[in-house]
Amino acid sequence: MAKEELLEFEGTVTEVLPDGNFRVRLDNDHQILAYAAGKMKKNRIRTIEGDRVVVEMSPYDLDRGRINFRHKAEGNAPPPGARRQQNFRRR
Template sequence: MPSTNFRVKLDDGEEVLCHLAGKLRIYRIKILIGDRVTVETSPYDPKRGRIVYRGK
């Protein structure tokens, strides 16, 4: 995906298209394949979301 867009697989098996939140982008936090992340989904479009935290 281009730039800071990621395809994230949720625990229930659904895939969501996500972008990085502001602080993750500002501090250049790298997201790698296999990282567990916390996602906020939009109430208007449940197929899009925002990555707000990168777990270990």
């Protein structure tokens, strides 16, 4: 299936489930099961309950989707000048 055939919807994360799954309520009041896209996992973009997200869905399965984008909220941004904690990995 080509990427042009995917459907995009906006919604709100209502529940965080194990294994990187999320319950998302779409703007048209449908509730689906979604997972984070690979780029979101790679860049460690955290998704929590109440976040506004863009979900891609296949026209063949309208109960599952992929979270493609998380909208930034004003309350989630760190204050200016705040330092980020660095994660060091041992090899």
